Amino acid sequence: MLAPVRRVQRRLNAVAWAQASIVPLWATVTACVLARLLLRDACVWLLPPFVLAGLTWGWLRARERGVSLEQAAVLADRSANAGGLLLTRLERPVGEWELTVNQLVRDVKPPVVAWRRPVGALSGALLFLLIGFLLPLPAPRGPRAPHAAAAAKVEAVKAQAEALAREEPLGEAVEDELRRLAEEVAAGRFDSGDWEAADSLERRLAERAAEAAAELAQASEAARDLEEALGAAGGAESASREREALERALMGLESPEASNGESQPEGEDSQEQASARSGEGQQGQQGQQGQDPNGTQGASPSGQEGSEGSKDQAQRQAQARAQAGGAPDQISELRQSLERRQQSLAQRFEPREGQGQQASSRRSGPRQRQGARERGEGAPRPGQDGEQRGEGEGQGEGEGQGEGEGQGEGQGQGNKGHASRGVRSGTGTEGGGPGSLVFGGEAEMDPDRLAFEPLPEGQGGEAGELWGLEAADPRRSTGTAGAAGSRGTSARGEATAGPGAQPLLPRNRELVKRYFGGE
Amino acid sequence: MAAELLSPAEAQGAAEVAARLRDNLNTVLLDQESVVEQVVVAVLARGHVLLEGLPGLGKTELCKSLAKLLALPFRRIQFTPDLLPGDITGTYVLEGEGRREFVFREGPLFASLVLADEINRSSPKTQSALLEAMQERRVTVLGQTRTLPDPFFVLATQNPIELEGTYPLPEAQLDRFLFRIQVPPVGAKTLRALLTTRVRGAPPELSPVLDGEGLARLFAAADRVHLPGPVADFIARLVEASDPRQASAPDAVRRFVRYGASPRAALALAAAGRARALLSGRPNVGFDDVVAAAPAALNHRLVLAYEASLEKVSAPDVVRALLQAVPEVPRD
Numbered sequence: 001m002l003a004p005v006r007r008v009q010r011r012l013n014a015v016a017w018a019q020a021s022i023v024p025l026w027a028t029v030t031a032c033v034l035a036r037l038l039l040r041d042a043c044v045w046l047l048p049p050f051v052l053a054g055l056t057w058g059w060l061r062a063r064e065r066g067v068s069l070e071q072a073a074v075l076a077d078r079s080a081n082a083g084g085l086l087l088t089r090l091e092r093p094v095g096e097w098e099l100t101v102n103q104l105v106r107d108v109k110p111p112v113v114a115w116r117r118p119v120g121a122l123s124g125a126l127l128f129l130l131i132g133f134l135l136p137l138p139a140p141r142g143p144r145a146p147h148a149a150a151a152a153k154v155e156a157v158k159a160q161a162e163a164l165a166r167e168e169p170l171g172e173a174v175e176d177e178l179r180r181l182a183e184e185v186a187a188g189r190f191d192s193g194d195w196e197a198a199d200s201l202e203r204r205l206a207e208r209a210a211e212a213a214a215e216l217a218q219a220s221e222a223a224r225d226l227e228e229a230l231g232a233a234g235g236a237e238s239a240s241r242e243r244e245a246l247e248r249a250l251m252g253l254e255s256p257e258a259s260n261g262e263s264q265p266e267g268e269d270s271q272e273q274a275s276a277r278s279g280e281g282q283q284g285q286q287g288q289q290g291q292d293p294n295g296t297q298g299a300s301p302s303g304q305e306g307s308e309g310s311k312d313q314a315q316r317q318a319q320a321r322a323q324a325g326g327a328p329d330q331i332s333e334l335r336q337s338l339e340r341r342q343q344s345l346a347q348r349f350e351p352r353e354g355q356g357q358q359a360s361s362r363r364s365g366p367r368q369r370q371g372a373r374e375r376g377e378g379a380p381r382p383g384q385d386g387e388q389r390g391e392g393e394g395q396g397e398g399e400g401q402g403e404g405e406g407q408g409e410g411q412g413q414g415n416k417g418h419a420s421r422g423v424r425s426g427t428g429t430e431g432g433g434p435g436s437l438v439f440g441g442e443a444e445m446d447p448d449r450l451a452f453e454p455l456p457e458g459q460g461g462e463a464g465e466l467w468g469l470e471a472a473d474p475r476r477s478t479g480t481a482g483a484a485g486s487r488g489t490s491a492r493g494e495a496t497a498g499p500g501a502q503p504l505l506p507r508n509r510e511l512v513k514r515y516f517g518g519e
Numbered sequence: 520m521a522a523e524l525l526s527p528a529e530a531q532g533a534a535e536v537a538a539r540l541r542d543n544l545n546t547v548l549l550d551q552e553s554v555v556e557q558v559v560v561a562v563l564a565r566g567h568v569l570l571e572g573l574p575g576l577g578k579t580e581l582c583k584s585l586a587k588l589l590a591l592p593f594r595r596i597q598f599t600p601d602l603l604p605g606d607i608t609g610t611y612v613l614e615g616e617g618r619r620e621f622v623f624r625e626g627p628l629f630a631s632l633v634l635a636d637e638i639n640r641s642s643p644k645t646q647s648a649l650l651e652a653m654q655e656r657r658v659t660v661l662g663q664t665r666t667l668p669d670p671f672f673v674l675a676t677q678n679p680i681e682l683e684g685t686y687p688l689p690e691a692q693l694d695r696f697l698f699r700i701q702v703p704p705v706g707a708k709t710l711r712a713l714l715t716t717r718v719r720g721a722p723p724e725l726s727p728v729l730d731g732e733g734l735a736r737l738f739a740a741a742d743r744v745h746l747p748g749p750v751a752d753f754i755a756r757l758v759e760a761s762d763p764r765q766a767s768a769p770d771a772v773r774r775f776v777r778y779g780a781s782p783r784a785a786l787a788l789a790a791a792g793r794a795r796a797l798l799s800g801r802p803n804v805g806f807d808d809v810v811a812a813a814p815a816a817l818n819h820r821l822v823l824a825y826e827a828s829l830e831k832v833s834a835p836d837v838v839r840a841l842l843q844a845v846p847e848v849p850r851d
Contacts, residue, residue: 084801
């Protein structure tokens, strides 16, 4: 008797439960798919709670909508047109009516249920789940672009600060600021104010680096002067010793007794010296005609030792250095060390021309002078007097006034500076030569230097959302912006004095004092 | 302990007797099968009936025919405005010679079948005298309570159009009636049959189909008809939904009903359902029995609001809306 009623109940419950499960299933499926899209592999830990919550919700809804046995019996009674006899049978024994009940039970028809909508909705949810989990996910995104740029910026500033710290102490303020910027980057709070602080710090470091480079250049120059002075002193001392030896030889010639026993070596020595002098005289004549094999451009007049050969000059210079007790070698090493430090500092700040324009303009002065002197000192240095050296310097300065030429030759390694920097160096520091004054109009500006870079996301909005920001796009007026920038940096280059005009630093001053015997 | 369920033979026997009663009444009241069936159901349910219709539709003849068929003592009371309660309940009369004493003379209520003709023409005082008789089946006169005969039926009639000089029955009085049956007018075919089959409109001679003992067995059989739980639940929800203050009330009830049916209406529906099931030869009440009995059992128990008269919505209309709104199987 209960079988058909239960059949009706199951049929009705199936539809009722399916309808009740639509919303929980869709919610659960959506949550699972979203978890997979947002959390990727971590969604595995969230799926069981989601499924459990969905099942609980669906069970509660299905329990509310479920069809009871009594309701199913009513429907079965109505479908069989039993007039309540099936209901009575479910409540109490009907005795002789049992046969009638059995006949009516056979007439019970399963109710017509609308199963397509709930089944379609459930199938759609499962299909959505399938698609959501089979959909390939894009590669995980790395750190956010604004943070990466900020980190790169802070790293660059820190590298500059470390390079500068090798020359001079940075101070607590700079170190604290660097530490704070690093913390802001690590915490993801790097905002526009931090960007400005980083730029300002980078600018200050560049200025201090320029000053340090200038000091190094001065020290290097002083060391070079000292080295040259030592070389010249060594030459004079050896000349005096030769003179004394010659005098002693002459005195030996005047006493025949003494000459029989001792004049042979002296005579040989005098002959050698005489031949050497004749050689030096020939060499001096060749130098006067500009055919010096060392490639010097300085016109060497016929000096006192102008006839000495190049081999004798090297021997004499080595002898002078040996007599000077090794001091020239130490000074040379000191000078080379200073030059290396200067180049290292310059290389550290050189790549960031945009921020270090002022510093480069300051550096260009001593570097240019140094290059000029290297050119002028090429040949006349060994064994020559001060007159030769004076000519070399004058010619070197004259060539250094050209656009970029002085710097390139001075470094001697083909390091071609930017055209605008060449303009600055020529007009700013080494003025006075025949080189023409070039304004910014002829300068070439790399448009990418002023390429439009939107503010970091969250630090000032998107470009399209700010009024007037597109009008400030430098790509639309590249030529004008480049020329103006060139002129601006050129003005700063002119304002910086060259290293020669600055007073000697204390540490270099002490070095010079020691060399000149405390004077 | 529930009574034993009717056997098929018992149910069939009761149904045959009731059908014989119904068929005889149909020979008296032509083309009014629905009215006759409802009257028979009300008799089987031991309920009072209020017949409402135009004059000349056979209401009084129906009552007299029923009395003849049931072989029950029959009294007719013509209600008039000057009718006093004592006129229907009975009164003490000083009688005797010599030593005279008050003797109670029973009124017309002391009959098994009382026809209260045009009940709405009597005063409320007289109408209220029927309250105790109809509900308690007893009367109290000068402090003495007297039991009315069993069975006791009141079949009242009223004219819905002649309202001048009438006293509409109060709700409490109406609630005592099991059914209020609207007697519809008859058509030409029925009139023709009436003209050709009857001499001066006299109904055919009727012979009793039931005696008092047989009627008592019918009543007992009706009491043994089982009322299933879902059907009882349906009756309860139906009565509950007739109250406009209930959440389950449909819009029609909320708009047009001021007061809903009383619990007595639920009892009336259950009793009428049992009677109808017995009339159909079934041992239990079905939903159809309740639905069929609901209009007659509920229409006079709904107190309509003023909006109903404005929109010409009658109580049967509201009951029909109620039946459509309340499902047999509760949703949710």
